[in-house]
Amino acid sequence: MFRIPLLALCFTLASSPLLVAQEDLPRLEEGLKAVDAGASPARQRLAVRRLIRNAEKALDEAGDKPERWPLLEFLFRARQQLIKLDDDSKHRAEMLATCRELVKAPDEFAELRLHADLLLSQVDQARKGDSPAARAEALRPFVARY
Secondary structure, three states: OOHHHHHHHHHHHHOOHHHHHHHHHHHHHHHHHOOOOOOOHHHHHHHHHHHHHHHHHHHHHHOOOOOHHHHHHHHHHHHHHHHHHOOOHHHHHHHHHHHHHHOOOOHHHHHHHHHHHHHHHHHHHHHHOOOHHHHHHHHHHHHHHO
16 A cells, blocks of 8 residues: 555655766766776777766756766766877867866865866966966965865
């Protein structure tokens, strides 16, 4: 008698975007660690691309909820891994776009945005062609943020 409502409640909770995002991250992390270094580079790239697609889907489901920041940080690391396997300008552009989103994270997620923020700062300084002294000076506001 109570099985049908309980089953419906369990299905509703399991399909909730909040729970999906929280459950996806550990699975995605395991997948990234499990990319077989002994496999061919093509298989490694395929595995990482699949993880990126799954993370993007989970990110869409998370919407503007706080779960989006750990997913964005995962995407940042997965895109870095993909660039190690296939240094394509498209992949670099996608990683920088992910960085630009990740640096918008609130202060409670500062540890997740740190590397992305540093990378964007370095890219900006390199594009300007700044001297080492100017690059060092540019790090002062960065350090103050963290």
